Amino acid sequence: MLKQYALKLPGKVFCGENALEKIKDILAAEGAQHVAVITDKGIRAAGLTDLVLTQIESAGVRYTVFDEVPVEPTYQQAQTLVDQCGSVQTDLLIAVGGGSVMDAGKLASMLVLGTLTVKDLLETPGKAKKQVKTIMVPTTAGTGAEATPNAIVAVPEKELKVGIVNENMIADYVVLDAAMIKKLPRKIAAATGIDALAHAVECFTSNKANPLSDAFALPALKMILNNIEAACDDPEAIEQKQSMQLASFYAGVAITASGTTAVHALSYPLGGKYHIAHGVSNAILLVPVMRFNLKDEAFCARLAEAHDACYPANTLASCSEKACALIDRMDEIVRHLDIPTCLREFNVPESDLETLVEAGMQVTRLLVNNMRPVTAEDAREIYRQIL
Numbered sequence: 004m005l006k007q008y009a010l011k012l013p014g015k016v017f018c019g020e021n022a023l024e025k026i027k028d029i030l031a032a033e034g035a036q037h038v039a040v041i042t043d044k045g046i047r048a049a050g051l052t053d054l055v056l057t058q059i060e061s062a063g064v065r066y067t068v069f070d071e072v073p074v075e076p077t078y079q080q081a082q083t084l085v086d087q088c089g090s091v092q093t094d095l096l097i098a099v100g101g102g103s104v105m106d107a108g109k110l111a112s113m114l115v116l117g118t119l120t121v122k123d124l125l126e127t128p129g130k131a132k133k134q135v136k137t138i139m140v141p142t143t144a145g146t147g148a149e150a151t152p153n154a155i156v157a158v159p160e161k162e163l164k165v166g167i168v169n170e171n172m173i174a175d176y177v178v179l180d181a182a183m184i185k186k187l188p189r190k191i192a193a194a195t196g197i198d199a200l201a202h203a204v205e206c207f208t209s210n211k212a213n214p215l216s217d218a219f220a221l222p223a224l225k226m227i228l229n230n231i232e233a234a235c236d237d238p239e240a241i242e243q244k245q246s247m248q249l250a251s252f253y254a255g256v257a258i259t260a261s262g263t264t265a266v267h268a269l270s271y272p273l274g275g276k277y278h279i280a281h282g283v284s285n286a287i288l289l290v291p292v293m294r295f296n297l298k299d300e301a302f303c304a305r306l307a308e309a310h311d312a313c314y315p316a317n318t319l320a321s322c323s324e325k326a327c328a329l330i331d332r333m334d335e336i337v338r339h340l341d342i343p344t345c346l347r348e349f350n351v352p353e354s355d356l357e358t359l360v361e362a363g364m365q366v367t368r369l370l371v372n373n374m375r376p377v378t379a380e381d382a383r384e385i386y387r388q389i390l
């Protein structure tokens with residue numbers, strides 16, 4: 004656990020029933036004249052962008068909508084969005100979408116006035132300062148991107164996804180309204196919910212874990228374990244969906260204070276090379292990596308601590324029983340939600356094993372957070388299990 008730690012939070016978070024109405028107050032407080040609304044076609048077709056536009060219209064503020072953010076954009080595609088936003092004079096950016104849209108919006112907030120590019124930030128992430136304030140309105144639950152200083156882009160020439168981290172990218176405002184995730188299709192709710200689960204458990208068991216990150220990671224984990232199935236299965240389970248939305252935000256805060264570990268590290272090449280959705284690749288790796296980590300005593304003790312916090316009435320005696328029970332519960336969730344558990348469905352040939360190992364081992368930014376050191380041989384064994 005870190006001896007020194009810090010946490011930067013979004014400026015203001017609005018949460019709960021009709022939280023979207025607060026957008027009017029934000030626009031007034033900021034004296035906004037012309038806002039850029041960043042979103043994607045799927046969210047627009049689901050009628051969610053309109054819910055935000057109604058608020059902007061009733062505030063009497065002009066807006067321009069940019070709805071062409073692709074799923075899990077490359078850095079070149081993120082640059083296109085930056086350039087589009089730069090073509091109009093806006094004084095506030097509102098990102099309405101999942102992690103893909105929010106990350107693209109964060110990059111735009113740093114680069115919209117020109118001079119630097121997304122490629123520059125890939126090379127020197129700390130180089131830029133925020134140029135335009137942001138409001139994040141997540142529509143998945145989720146990446147927690149509304150809370151983090153990270154923007155993840157695909158780098159096609161490396162067949163990898165790369166996280167750009169700059170604390171200036173933390174949102175100025177976050178609006179969590181369950182109306183945005185009410186009709187989230189089950190498949191997307193399942194994958195993005197597992198992503199939040201991975202954030203919570205990885206941040207709690209990370210070498211960077213600390214009291215501040217624990218304060219968010221543990222309640223996030225508990226909320227997810229108690230609500231994820233109902234939130235995904237039952238369209239009317241609005242309370243459970245609200246809990247998932249809050250949990251994914253908490254898990255995002257935990258990322259900001261701590262950091263994810265080998266699940267996310269080894270998952271990056273699966274997104275970068277085979278375009279497997281971020282939540283799905285994490286779901287495939289979550290249980291195998293947790294089982295690999297079990298051999299580390301300190302990890303086992305932390306997972307047992309998480310188990311006790313989430314299931315205080317349990318009567319299990321040893322750390323290893325508790326840690327195993329928590330991993331079994333995660334396995335049960337992944338299976339219940341019908342998320343693929345191996346790479347066969349994505350036509351990943353066995354002959355790609357070495358390329359995967361090489362790419363996964365490059366994600367040192369996150370591998371260093373893993374309590375049990377991961378060697379290339381370990382990564383090979385984990386990938387072999389999921390082929």
Ligand SMILES: NC(=O)c1ccc[n+]([C@@H]2O[C@H](COP(=O)([O-])OP(=O)(O)OC[C@H]3O[C@@H](n4cnc5c(N)ncnc54)[C@H](O)[C@@H]3O)[C@@H](O)[C@H]2O)c1
Pocket residue numbers: 043044045046049051074075076100101102103104106142143145146147148151152153154155156164183184185186187188191195198258281282
């Ligand atoms: N910045 C961070 O801290 C962070 C953390 C984790 C993941 N990420 C990144 O976020 C991206 C993934 O984001 P995501 O998992 O939220 O998915 P996404 O943003 O890629 O969206 C996936 C699909 O879901 C659709 N969709 C989203 N919300 C919907 C809704 N309410 N109703 C109907 N359709 C909806 C979108 O239109 C899209 O087609 C990846 O690039 C990942 O690397 C970032």
Ligand SMILES: [Zn+2]
Pocket residue numbers: 146198199202267281285
């Ligand atoms: Zn993630």
